[in-house]
Amino acid sequence: MKIGLVGLPKSGKTTLFNLLTGSSVATSRYDAGRAELHTGVARVPDPRVDRLTGLFKPKKTTYASFEVVDLAGIEKGERSALDAKEFRNADALLHVVRAFADDARGAADPRRDILDLEMELILADLEVVERRLERLEVSIKKQRKDAEVKEQEVLGRLKTALESETPLRAVTLSPEDARLIRGFTFLSEKPILHLVNVEEKAIGEGERMGGEGGTLRGFPFNVERYGLAEVAARRHTRVGWVSAVIEAEIAALEGAEQQAFLTDLGLAEPAINRVLREAFALLGLISFFTVGEDEVRAWPIAGGTRAQDAAGAVHSDIARGFIRAEVNGYDELVAVEGSFADLRSKGQLRLEGKEYVVQDGEVCHFRFNVAK
Ligand SMILES: Nc1nc2c(ncn2[C@@H]2O[C@H](COP(=O)(O)OP(=O)(O)OP(=O)(O)O)[C@@H](O)[C@H]2O)c(=O)[nH]1
Ligand SMILES: [Mg+2]
Secondary structure, X not given: OEEEEEOOOOOOHHHHHHHHHOOOOOOOOOOOOOOOOEEEEEEOOOHHHHHHHHHHOOOEEEOOEEEEEEOOOOOOOOHHHHHOHHHHOOOEEEEEEXXXXXXXXXOOOHHHHHHHHHHHHHHHHHHHHHHHHXXXXXXXXXXXXXXXXXXXXXXXXXXHHHHOOOOHHHOOOOHHHHXXXXXXXXXXXXXXXXXXXXXXXXXXHHHHOOOOOOOOOOOHHHHHHOOOHHHHOOOOEEEEEEOHHHHHHXXXXXXHHHHHHHHHHXXXXXXXXXXXXXXXXXXXXXXXXXXXXXXXXXXXEEOOOEHHHHHHHHOHHHHHOEEEEEEEEHHHHHHOOOOHHHHHHOOOOEEEOOOOEOOOOEEEEEEEOOOX
């Protein structure tokens, strides 16, 4: 699964890319934003994985991860740049929105930038829809095919929505219609996280204004201050905040020093951890765990995945020879300090078949049989 960073030039995309992926790509204040492309892998911090590692002391620990793509900034009206296949192939978008002062680019206006970007996505999709509808009309005139008439009907509905400035992620489609349009990889259909990159001093202000600094849930005052309540309420849309500069400072520190700095800021953990978890959720992903002496590992799967397909995430042989999954909840396993024998005697070790839908945080052990 892949998330694409979008945003105006100099909004802090590459700074965020570095934070999300632990990379150190050069950021730039002055260049014209050459069309470079960075890709990297983001690890999702998960205290449950840390806890399981403490219990099983494995040789290796592996966190869930997803891909991140960073492209050059897109100016308003330059939506042709959005046609890059890296955007098209992304499963979700992370929109980096500047809320810090920048002499070269004028006062920050997050709400304006968000509405502008949404409009670019909508217009890009509208162009695709209109082009396709023209072709369909010609083709249907020549020879009427049911499949094309159906497509025309669905695209007609999308066109109406786009013309009234509704992104496609807000349009409800039947599963069948959703499948029919999947190949278009519409941009405004992708789930989006508008990540407001705030001025460094806004962190302190958050505390003064009663922000929940300790737990970092939300900073609701930012939503109000920037007039983003309506945006945040939209379907498949999230609004988050971060100070990329402060996060970079936090990332440069380690251990006790980092902890002291976080305490100073009134933060329980780096804000980027929350961004990583939100991006993971935005992609529609959950984690199940496998545990053992060799490895404790979080496996990312789409919500709603059957046990047999979850097994396939580990290895295709395990899916093919799937017999049963031994499943237990994370809390139960932690309560008995990782003792499966205890779980079994308490009747908390479930045996599930291949149709069972794996839930977030479940610990799975797959029984399988590989046919020779
Ligand atoms: N003050 C302040 N400066 C920031 C912040 N985030 C990024 N910057 C600075 O803004 C400049 C641009 O940052 P980049 O991360 O390169 O921005 P970008 O969006 O990748 O830029 P392009 O790829 O050229 O569009 C750099 O000089 C950063 O140090 C922030 O939160 N506060
Ligand atoms: Mg950049």
